[in-house]
Amino acid sequence: MEICVNKMITDVETGTQCLVLWVAPGNEYGYWYDLNSRSRKPIRFEMRAVVEGENHNLYEVSPYSTPTLGTADDTFTEKERIHRDRVWNMIQSAVENEPDIYDGRKRSSILKKVAEENDIKPNNLYALLDRYWRSGKTKNAFIPDFAKRGGKGKSRKTGEKKIGRPSLNTGTMGKVITDSDRKNFAAAIKKYYLSQKKISLKATYERLLQDFYTVQSEENPEKLKLLAPQEVPSFRQFQYWHSKSRDVVNEQKKRSGERAFELNSRRVLGKSDFGLMGPGAQFQIDATVGDVYLVSQFDRSNLIGRPVIYFVIDAFSRMVTGMSVGLEGPSWAGAMMAIANMAADKVTYCKQYDIEIKESEWPCHHIPSALLGDRGEMESKNADNLVNMLGIRIVNAPPYRADLKGIIEQHFHTINTNSVALLPGSVKPDMSKRGGHDYRLDAALDIRQFTQIIIKCVLYYNNHHYMEYFEKSEAMMRDQVKAIPIQLWHWGIRHCSGALRSYPEELVRLAVMPTAKATVTGKGIRFKGVFYSSDRAIRESWFEKARSGKSWQVSISYDPRDMTNVYIWNQGDKSYDVCSLLDWNGKNAGKCLDEIVYEQRKEKLLSQQLKVSETEAKVNLNAEIDSIVSQAKNMGKGLPSKSKKERISQIKENRRQERESMRMTESSVMMDTGNPAEDPQDHHQAAAEEEMSPTLRMIKRKLEERLRDE
Structure with a gap:
């Protein structure tokens, strides 16, 4: 039996589930975490006892996973990622201090040091350790559960009362922070803090007050006087704004210079002292x-x-x-x-x-x-x-x-x-x-x-x-x-x-797949010009909503070697749904992304080429129409003029005569090219001739005589 980190050991009799956190060199002992207990304390176990228990069917060994383990980074909001990274930077040194972090006495001193460095209470760190261990020891453990918190979509009014903990002493500085104050904060940071003079944040705050929150003293015009305390932001408020809006990379570059940043402060995802050397260390x-x-x-x-x-x-x-x-x-x-x-x-x-x-x-x-x-x-x-x-x-x-x-x-x-x-x-x-x-x-x-x-x-x-x-x-x-x-x-x-x-x-397969944004439309979930659907999308009427309202984007993972399916992430529970190609898009089944993009570009090029010939044909059509119109206008020149009223009043009669003439012409053509005795429309023509006026009968006879002569 193999017992390694992130395996779950289940006691068959009691049902207690323990997650393996660390295994000592030589596999003599390790530490696991009781997932059913609230003690928040890792427990040391002897490897031999566990192996014997497994051999006697007392323990079951299985893999362990949580929702945040299987969630791509693009699924999280920017706010969630900022929160995660801030907590991780604070507690990283403690959780990687293995195996001391699992020893109760040593853990206390480790957390005390972290608490002092971050100005928080040590007891608050135990909840973070609990989340980290229960999540399988990953950074995503610190993604906040914003979806489970109240107040979603509600704005907080900040115009009547100062937000935050009330001051214990009257007369101290602190005010309701407005947009004007935030602009002042940003100007002071840019002017004083983001420079290679490396002025401290406290000194920057003092320059902020000097520039924006002072007036000339009435007693001595050469001196400055602070505004009333309730009109001046406190250093804590300024510090809080800076921590929320700072760009660490840009800040380090401005304060230390590009070369010093690349040498000493650039991001290093790896760690040289990654632990005891052995299989899996690297x-x-x-x-x-x-x-x-x-x-x-x-x-x-x-x-x-x-x-x-x-x-x-x-x-x-x-x-x-x-x-x-x-x-x-x-x-x-x-x-x-x-x-x-x-x-x-x-x-x-x-x-x-x-x-x-x-x-x-x-x-x-x-x-x-x-x-x-x-x-x-x-x-x-x-x-x-x-x-x-x-x-x-x-x-x-x-x-x-x-x-x-x-x-x-x-x-x-x-x-x-x-x-x-x-x-x-x-x-x-x-x-x-x-x-x-x-x-x-x-x-x-x-x-x-x-x-x-x-x-x-x-x-x-x-x-x-x-x-x-x-x-x-x-x-x-x-x-x-x-x-x-x-x-x-x-x-x-x-x-x-x-x-x-x-x-x-x-x-692991989901973790290595590329992530991207797809668009929910009335025709399906569109990604790279290909359309997909899923049971959840149909069940929740996504496509009807997109068609009646407007489209929206969702996070997906995909395998560029086979675009038959993509995997759409759910923001709420961080799970995923499999999306399959729509039937009318089945031609893309089994194809890689490069093949699909190539075919799309080929079709677009063909369309552009056909557009040229189509435009040329349309130009020729317009020219032929113009020629016919010009000929018609020339035929109307030199005719006797009639008044407007006369021309309009005779439309009905002219139409009737034109119709009669067309019938006669068409009838004559049929008589000349076919067998009149066998024409099924003869009785209709005879009936029509009886209804003709004398003038039309005369025209018909002359036309027939002319055709016979020819």
Whole structure:
């Protein structure tokens, strides 16, 4: 049985649920947190007792998750993120002081120090610890429950009475803060505080009063006199406004300079002293382009280029803990799959590629304490969810320091040199000479077959590869541990740190997906020109509301490799719903985002091209119409003039005569081209002729005679 951080141990008899917070080096003991108790005190447990209890079916071990663990950062409001970050900055040093924070006597002194530094009561910190531990030790534990609080949507009036705690002493400064006061605060901060003179906030407050809240003294015009106390903001009010509106990054740059900020004050998501070294203390991730050309799975005569391979490797044991083979990247899409695979069940993963293995051959389904990247994908916004949702510290190697990722770089060299170089279609630099054989034409493997080969290589490497270059510790040498990744992995779990953590596979996949905003419209949930729907949207009449009112935006996560489904986040309970393509948008099922965008651009280009020919045809149509109109106007010239009244009064008669004439013309054409005896409309024409006036009968006879003569 594997007991690691974030596993939940359930007492079968009592139902008591305890969350594992920390495991000591050597796995002799650890601390867990009773989720059913209100004592807010971690409890020490002996590993041997728990193992024996599990063997006798007294304990059940299961993964642990909470709503905030599975929530993307874009789901939270700016106000919620500010609150979370403020609390985290205050308590981070305490919660990372492991294992002292779990010891009652040491915990008291740790919290006392934090309380003194932040001017709060130590007792208030215990509630924060409780939230942090119950949440699975992640930063998102401190997202406030604004949805559960009253007053939503209600404005607070600030014109009659000073808001906040009333002063204990009369005559002290303090007033109702207005927009004018806030402008004064901002002007003073900009003028005095945001400069490299590094004036203190207290001195800035004094300059604020000097500039905006004084008048000349009547007794001595050369001196200034403060306004009445009730008309002057207090330092506490000024301090509070500054803490709410400050831009820490801009402030540090203005006060220290750009270079000093980058050197001493820039954000560092990682932490060098990340704890005791061991499996899971740090994983490394990187990508390389495979030195082999592949063919298409659908038409093996088509070459599709070289694959992109991602590996995730444990820095302690050199164990490959995650991998992916694809055609994207190097990009976040490839890194996303490798990170998701890092926490996946490898038996199931290998089975997808028709490879049967045992759990013991690849026992890696954990997330690390820290993840070292290469200033590419790990610096993107998408990586923030790894920090906030899963509590992984992101460490980026600085420029020109590839040596910090030497472990994974060596692994790529091993794979490309010893395995890929022997495959058909592999890159051979010496064959690029003029007249030489083109090695690309030798390609025979598709991407699925190549992935099978890489999995086989990883299994060999993890279980059998002896690393002569590996520097063993004294303890390893004493225990005669072989420098094989899987043996180092098991030895490290038994004797070193408890840095490995376990999370549900679905949670990790959601954490690595990119997040974006989609729009609810009357036609569906629109994202990148594609429309989706969900059971919740239909149940709550989203589309009817959007059609009758106006559209609105929602937060989603999506997999750019397959846009069949997207995942929409619920602001209230921080859960998510699966959104599927609408039937009329089914042509996009199974397609990646790049394919969809390409097709949309192609259709737009075609539309623009057709628009040109359509416009040209419309121009010609207008010209032909103008020609006919001009001809008609010329035909009307030189005719006898009639008065307006005469022309208007004869419209009805003229229309009747024109209709009769048209009937006669049409009837004559039919008589000339058809068989009158067989014409089914003869009796109608005879009836019409009887109703003709004498004049029309004469015109008809003359017309018939003319046609006979011709």
